[in-house]
Amino acid sequence: MTASSATKTQAARHWRPSALGLGLHRAALEIKLFNRDVLSLVLVLFFPILMLSLFGTVFGDEASIGAGPDGAGGITPAHYYLPGMLALSTILSGFQNLSTYVATERFNGTVKRLAGTPLPAASYFLGKTGQTLYLICAQTVLLLLAARFLFNVPLPSDAGAWLLVGTLMLLSTAAWATTAIAFTALPKSAQSASTLAVLPVLLLSFTSGVYFPFSQLPAWLQSITNIFPLRWTASALRSVFLPGGFEAAEPGGEYNVPVTFLVLGLWAVAGAVLARLAFKWPPQK
Amino acid sequence: MNLPSGQRPGGDAITVRNLVKNYRQPAGGTLAAVDRLQLTIRAGETYALLGPNGAGKSTTIEILEGHRRPDGGEVRVLGTNPWKAPPAFRARIGIVLQEASDAGELRVHEALGSLARCFPEPRPVAEVIAAVGLGGKEAARISTLSGGQRRRLDVALGIIGRPEVLFLDEPTTGFDPAARRQFWDLIRTLGSGGTTIVLTTHYLDEAEQLADRIGVINHGRLIAEGAPDQIGGSALRIPRVRWRDSSGFHEQITEHPAALVSEISGGGSRELPELSVIRPSLEDVYLQLIGSVEEAGPPPAEAAGPGATAAEPSREGVRS
Numbered sequence A: 001m002t003a004s005s006a007t008k009t010q011a012a013r014h015w016r017p018s019a020l021g022l023g024l025h026r027a028a029l030e031i032k033l034f035n036r037d038v039l040s041l042v043l044v045l046f047f048p049i050l051m052l053s054l055f056g057t058v059f060g061d062e063a064s065i066g067a068g069p070d071g072a073g074g075i076t077p078a079h080y081y082l083p084g085m086l087a088l089s090t091i092l093s094g095f096q097n098l099s100t101y102v103a104t105e106r107f108n109g110t111v112k113r114l115a116g117t118p119l120p121a122a123s124y125f126l127g128k129t130g131q132t133l134y135l136i137c138a139q140t141v142l143l144l145l146a147a148r149f150l151f152n153v154p155l156p157s158d159a160g161a162w163l164l165v166g167t168l169m170l171l172s173t174a175a176w177a178t179t180a181i182a183f184t185a186l187p188k189s190a191q192s193a194s195t196l197a198v199l200p201v202l203l204l205s206f207t208s209g210v211y212f213p214f215s216q217l218p219a220w221l222q223s224i225t226n227i228f229p230l231r232w233t234a235s236a237l238r239s240v241f242l243p244g245g246f247e248a249a250e251p252g253g254e255y256n257v258p259v260t261f262l263v264l265g266l267w268a269v270a271g272a273v274l275a276r277l278a279f280k281w282p283p284q285k
Numbered sequence B: 001m002n003l004p005s006g007q008r009p010g011g012d013a014i015t016v017r018n019l020v021k022n023y024r025q026p027a028g029g030t031l032a033a034v035d036r037l038q039l040t041i042r043a044g045e046t047y048a049l050l051g052p053n054g055a056g057k058s059t060t061i062e063i064l065e066g067h068r069r070p071d072g073g074e075v076r077v078l079g080t081n082p083w084k085a086p087p088a089f090r091a092r093i094g095i096v097l098q099e100a101s102d103a104g105e106l107r108v109h110e111a112l113g114s115l116a117r118c119f120p121e122p123r124p125v126a127e128v129i130a131a132v133g134l135g136g137k138e139a140a141r142i143s144t145l146s147g148g149q150r151r152r153l154d155v156a157l158g159i160i161g162r163p164e165v166l167f168l169d170e171p172t173t174g175f176d177p178a179a180r181r182q183f184w185d186l187i188r189t190l191g192s193g194g195t196t197i198v199l200t201t202h203y204l205d206e207a208e209q210l211a212d213r214i215g216v217i218n219h220g221r222l223i224a225e226g227a228p229d230q231i232g233g234s235a236l237r238i239p240r241v242r243w244r245d246s247s248g249f250h251e252q253i254t255e256h257p258a259a260l261v262s263e264i265s266g267g268g269s270r271e272l273p274e275l276s277v278i279r280p281s282l283e284d285v286y287l288q289l290i291g292s293v294e295e296a297g298p299p300p301a302e303a304a305g306p307g308a309t310a311a312e313p314s315r316e317g318v319r320s
Ligand SMILES: Nc1ncnc2c1ncn2[C@@H]1O[C@H](COP(=O)(O)OP(=O)(O)OP(=O)(O)O)[C@@H](O)[C@H]1O
Pocket: A285, B023, B024, B031, B033, B051, B052, B053, B054, B055, B056, B057, B058, B059, B060, B098
């Protein structure tokens, strides 16, 4: 230390780290790290494309879904499943991936290490937000490209439709992300965290109209699934990507986009409140 | 002692009054991991916390770091209560936890560079890597480091922010002997630069080498404190003379070992088998301190010798 360290120490008392600057740095680091984790990359980033390819292969590329008795007016399986796969991306990126990462970092000491430095908790979450945004954007773009160029799915051309898609994808991911942070307070080990994180994805993807039509579910199951965001995201996305007439297969015979936004907004806010209460910085013992 | 001008000379970097930390036990009931602990560590001092496994060292040090919330008492580190302290406080302390397994996928220089950004005046990454002897491993994934290399990285992460107070919880576990020496040099350099250092260790020679003062805790309480060559008081440090003669093995505790040797050897005219003069090492003193708490009976070292007890060792003359 030098003679000037008295003034330095004085300045140090009032020093504050830049939460935004550090958050952006964390985001860049998280993205770099995520790209290094090849297994997650493939599992999370390409899973919806794999599923779409599977449906395209298994059910063929005939325009058979929703066709009239004369065989006209139908769409291909890939076209039909595209909105569901987009909706699935939001729970994969927003919930499964994020909660696994955060839980791992809770148990391997990363959170403890960072909480021992001047890094603001907000910067840590900005980093996670950056990583999740990167993921959902990459997933969405890859899925749309695959749908368009591998499966010849016709995509909407007006800006309003894309604005709605963008908003739905971001809000759905945000709703799942805040829920994921709150959720990470539950598991007692990293192992149980990654197992537990798969459960909602598995259960909801089969009951939210992602893999088969929502209206085919029994009413009691529908009313349970109605509580969760996935079913609403899928329905609102179908309103954009499916041609007119398909709303007949929705409950009540119509897409309910306003209710979708209401449900997503409620989940995002409730998740944020719970996350604020449940996530400990420093992780307290 | 060489104090940085930013700290009040002779001021206290750390004060702990009646610190209590209880843990709930699975069987019900509570365990007082820290039990009305009193501790004062001066600015610029290197202080070693010793104690058996489970004594409460890590609990204490993590409370000082702000990682755990105390259940009672008063804690001040650099004049601040460390629990939920603002970033400006965290910028002034450095932490090396007892165990860390984070950041496995990062490279060494990435982990250090990333952490350095959190601090206002970080040390250069290359300088820190060299200081802990990780040269050549800058680009290695942390998960591929050996145990000792990983530990060195933990030390590097602890000092990257140029802390005024550095906490090290068993920093040298897994170090090879040369690395340990290198670490000692690093700590001495930091100490002479004015850094206040609090470390725990199970290596008594390490405490002896590094510490200005040592505190021994057991069952969450401070049971002895002092400079390495004074802790435990003079009663635990009286030299022993051991020898064998026709009547068997003898051990005598005496403050005048030369006189005793002269006396039993007939002024040096008679050689005695197995003759030795032993000054209790820090380890001997430590074991007696711990032993005298563990079992109320006489400490093992004394019990082995004929005639002498810990309470009232015979200081003069031959009684064999
Ligand atoms: N999170 C916890 N929950 C419950 N009990 C705990 C917890 N942390 C520590 N303890 C208990 O508190 C006591 C003190 O633990 P601590 O880790 O402070 O010991 P230590 O002196 O650091 O030991 P060591 O030399 O083995 O590191 C031990 O009996 C331990 O079992």
